[in-house]
Amino acid sequence: VLGGMRDWKEALDFFRWARSRRDVCEITVFAYNMMLKLLRDGEQWSLSEELLKEMLEERIMPDNYTFSIFVSCSKRCDQAEDAIAWFHRLRETGVSFDGVTYSAMIDLYGKAGRTAEAMDLYQTMRKNNWKPDLVSFGVIANVYSRVGDYQAILRLFRDMEQAEIKPNVVLFNTLIGTLGRAGKVTLAKGMFDEMASYGLEPSEITLSILIDMYTKVGALDKALDVYDTIKQKKWKLDVLVYNTLLKSCVESGNIQRAESLIAEMEREKQWPDHMTYGILMNVYATKGMVAEVRAMFDKLKNLAVFPKAAFYTMLIKASKQAGDFDRIPGIFDEMIANGCSVNERMSGMLVSCASSSQISDETRLGVLECVKKIKPRLHELLSRLLVLAKEDDDFDDIASETTEFLLREITAPSRRPMCNAVIDFCCVLGSRNAARAILSSGVSAGLYHGLHTTLPSLWQLNLRTLSFAAAECALEAWIESLATAAENGDEFPEDLMVETGTGRAKEATNSVSLSEFVGGVLKGMDSPFEENRRPGGYFIASGEAAKAWLQSRKP
Numbered sequence: 203v204l205g206g207m208r209d210w211k212e213a214l215d216f217f218r219w220a221r222s223r224r225d226v227c228e229i230t231v232f233a234y235n236m237m238l239k240l241l242r243d244g245e246q247w248s249l250s251e252e253l254l255k256e257m258l259e260e261r262i263m264p265d266n267y268t269f270s271i272f273v274s275c276s277k278r279c280d281q282a283e284d285a286i287a288w289f290h291r292l293r294e295t296g297v298s299f300d301g302v303t304y305s306a307m308i309d310l311y312g313k314a315g316r317t318a319e320a321m322d323l324y325q326t327m328r329k330n331n332w333k334p335d336l337v338s339f340g341v342i343a344n345v346y347s348r349v350g351d352y353q354a355i356l357r358l359f360r361d362m363e364q365a366e367i368k369p370n371v372v373l374f375n376t377l378i379g380t381l382g383r384a385g386k387v388t389l390a391k392g393m394f395d396e397m398a399s400y401g402l403e404p405s406e407i408t409l410s411i412l413i414d415m416y417t418k419v420g421a422l423d424k425a426l427d428v429y430d431t432i433k434q435k436k437w438k439l440d441v442l443v444y445n446t447l448l449k450s451c452v453e454s455g456n457i458q459r460a461e462s463l464i465a466e467m468e469r470e471k472q473w474p475d476h477m478t479y480g481i482l483m484n485v486y487a488t489k490g491m492v493a494e495v496r497a498m499f500d501k502l503k504n505l506a507v508f509p510k511a512a513f514y515t516m517l518i519k520a521s522k523q524a525g526d527f528d529r530i531p532g533i534f535d536e537m538i539a540n541g542c543s544v545n546e547r548m549s550g551m552l553v554s555c556a557s558s559s560q561i562s563d564e565t566r567l568g569v570l571e572c573v574k575k576i577k578p579r580l581h582e583l584l585s586r587l588l589v590l591a592k593e594d595d596d597f598d599d600i601a602s603e604t605t606e607f608l609l610r611e612i613t614a615p616s617r618r619p620m621c622n623a624v625i626d627f628c629c630v631l632g633s634r635n636a637a638r639a640i641l642s643s644g645v646s647a648g649l650y651h652g653l654h655t656t657l658p659s660l661w662q663l664n665l666r667t668l669s670f671a672a673a674e675c676a677l678e679a680w681i682e683s684l685a686t687a688a689e690n691g692d693e694f695p696e697d698l699m700v701e702t703g704t705g706r707a708k709e710a711t712n713s714v715s716l717s718e719f720v721g722g723v724l725k726g727m728d729s730p731f732e733e734n735r736r737p738g739g740y741f742i743a744s745g746e747a748a749k750a751w752l753q754s755r756k757p
Contacts, residue, residue, distance in 0.1 A: 210244035213237060231257070235268050242275035247284070250275050254288065264292060266300050273306045282314040301327075305338040312345030320345045321354075333365065340373055347380040350655050350662075352389075355380055371397070371405050378408065382415030385701065385740050390415060406438060410446040417450035418666070420704030420738040425450045441467070445477055452485040453704070460485060476502065480512060487516040490524035511542045515551050522555045527565045530555055534572045544576045546616040550623050553584070557626035579607050584627060591633035601639035605647045617649045622669040629671040641675045654680070659696045661745075666703040670719050673702070677723060681752075688752040694745030700724070700731060704739040 207213040217237045220227040234257050241250045250272060257264055264272075269292060276285030289307055293299070299307075304327050311320030324342055328334075334342065339362055346354040355377045362369055374397050381390035394412055397404060404412075409432060416425040429447055432439050444467050451460035460482055467474050479502050486494040499513045514537040521529045534552070537544070555561065556569045574581035583604055590600060604624060608617045621644045628637035644650055653676060655662040663680045665673040677700065687694070702717040717739050724731045730747040734740040743751075 207240065210240040210246060213240045214249070229260075229262070231262055231265055231268065234262060235265075235271060238268065238271045238275070242271055242278065245275070245278050247275060247279035247281050251284070251288075258295070263295075264297055266298060266303055269297065269299065270303050270306065273303065273310065276310065277313075282310045285310055286314060286316070301332055301334065301338060304332065305334070305341045308338075308345060309341045312341075312348055317345060317349050334361075336362075336367055336370060336373075339367065339369075340376070343373055343376045347376050350380060350384055350652075351657065352377065352380045352384050352386060368400055371402050371408060374402065375405070375408050375411055378415070379411045382411065382418070385419070385699070385734070387415060387419055387421070404437065406440050406442050409437065409439075409443050413443065413446045413450060417446075417453050418703050418739065420454075422450055422454045422456070439470075439472065441472055441475055441478065444472060444474075445481060448478060448481045452481055452488075455485070455489075457482075457485055457489075480516075483513070483516045484519075487520040488523060490520055490522075492517065492520040492524055492526070495520045510540065511537065511545045511548055514542060515545075515548045518548075518551050518555065522551075522558060525560055527555060527558070527561045527569070530565075531568050531572055538575070546612055546620065549573065549577050549580065550616060550620045553580070553620065553623040553627060556584070557623055557630050559630050577611070579611060583607060584624070587624075587628060587633070587636060588631065591628065591631035591636060597633075597636040597639035598643075600636070601643040604640050605643040605649070608644070608649065609647060618644075618667060621649050622667075622672045625672045625675060626669050629675075634675070637671060638675050638679065641672060642679065645676075650676075657695065660699060661695050661697075662699040662701060664701045665716065665720060666701055666739075668716075670716065673716060673720060674723060677720065681727070681729075684748065685752045685755065688749050689756070694749045696745055698731070698743050698745060698748045700741040702739050702741070 207216070214237065217233070220233070221229055234253060238250055238253055241253065254264065254268075254272060257268070269289070272288065273285055276282060286307070289310075304323065308320045308324055311317070311323065320342075339358055343355050343358055346352075346358070359369060359373075359377070374393060378390045378393050381387075381393065390412070394404065394408070397408075409428065413425045413428050416422070416428065425447065431437075432443070444463060448460050448463055451457070451463065464474055464478060464482065467478070479498060483495055483498045486498060495513075495516050499516075502513070514533060518530050518533050521527070521533065530552075534548075537548075552569055552573050556566050556573070561569070570581055570584055573584065583600065586600060590597065604621075608621055612620050621640065625637045625640055628634070628640065641650075645653060650668075652664055655664065661684075663676065665676060668676060684698070700720060702715075702720050704715060704717055717733070721733055721741065724741055728751075730743040730751050731741040732743065734742055
């Protein structure tokens with residue numbers, strides 16, 4: 203009966219009725235599994251936990267399939283930690299798990315940020331003669347990828363070779379992407395070329411990863427070489443690849459090439475989507491080209507999927523870059539009058555405008571009034587910072603409140619950009635202490651995941667997604683932590699790296715890149731960090747040189 207039901211509420215009512223009629227209904231592990239499956243499909247985590255507890259109380263031993271359903275429910279409901287706790291509890295009760303479940307648990311450990319435990323479980327299972335299949339190797343590779351450990355993924359490839367398991371395109375994508383993020387561009391390209399020896403053809407995702415990698419290191423010529431290779435080999439070229447190429451053109455400020463790519467898409471009947479036009483609008487907005495942004499929006503009127511709020515955000519950004527701040531409240535009011543629902547990108551853009559060094563105090567207050575209409579709590583925090591900045595007070599409380607606001611009212615993808623904007627706001631007010639306190643609180647709360655990477659052979663600071671002000675604060679804090687490590691006599695790795703990427707600055711009045719800005723800060727410190735020219739966007743120092751420099755700076 204349960205197998206024919208789709209509604210979890212009706213199924214649960216029937217299941218409870220059946221449990222109450224033990225005289226006519228025998229409730230076995232199979233019935234529990236079916237009920238758990240329906241609860242999983244309905245994303246009912248709490249009820250799933252209750253059902254599992256009930257099984258144990260009724261002395262109905264969960265089987266491997268039971269926990270497999272339970273784990274998949276935890277993934278849908280974002281309850282990795284609870285599922286891990288259940289895994290340990292059930293293992294102690296003697297439940298036997300198969301390779302599929304162990305793979306799922308390794309994945310859960312990775313998603314929960316418990317990489318060491320994920321790897322311990324993997325090694326333990328290997329010692330117990332567990333033989334991972336292709337799917338299991340893919341899961342393990344993803345765990346390593348999350349922490350940027352490309353060397354471990356390369357070892358996995360060797361393990362697969364010994365097990366006579368052929369890697370697939372997805373595994374190559376994971377490895378190439380991880381190598382690219384680690385700045386190992388040559389090695390990543392080598393692995394891309396190696397795909398052919400396995401009889402594999404790159405997917406659209408593979409090609410996008412490769413183009414994006416070259417874009418991030420400032421090698422636009424290499425990105426375009428990939429495009430030429432695609433044409434030559436007649437690989438599939440879809441909107442995803444075109445959009446990645448467009449982003450490459452945007453990063454380099456090559457508007458003409460971006461426009462020619464859109465024209466080519468139309469000729470090839472690869473119709474641009476809203477993201478395609480959004481990318482081009484973004485480059486116009488970055489250069490303060492207000493008229494061009496408005497003209498581009500006219501092309502989007504027939505694309506119902508394009509959010510109008512995004513257009514107004516671009517228009518405000520263009521006005522900011524053009525230095526026309528007085529226009530911004532009017533654009534905001536126009537958006538509200540047209541019934542657009544305000545998104546978080548708009549809130550962040552308004553804070554970014556208020557953080558500009560070019561805006562007058564009067565206009566800044568006008569922009570903050572716009573913030574007040576959509577995010578009253580954010581307006582309250584910024585207003586308090588306006589006052590506290592003049593007093594150079596203790597900022598721990600306001601920093602904690604800001605982080606709490608971001609976690610409670612801002613969705614995960616927008617938290618870091620919003621925190622960057624608030625840090626910029628503090629710096630333009632002249633309060634670096636407030637900026638440092640907010641950054642520190644944000645890091646502690648997990649808003650800057652990936653900022654620090656600590657491997658046996660490499661310590662890395664990734665500033666790629668930070669604003670100039672936030673990057674400088676993060677760099678100062680990192681140098682201070684390194685100085686403490688040197689003073690304590692800690693062993694340093696072979697290399698230390700600061701990653702910035704090679705994208706140009708977002709301020710129309712400032713033509714320097716984040717890489718050039720950070721390079722200037724490092725040079726001003728007389729640090730041993732030297733820029734890696736090919737690929738660019740990285741500053742590297744040996745652990746020995748860095749430690750000697752830090753010790754020489756001691757007062």
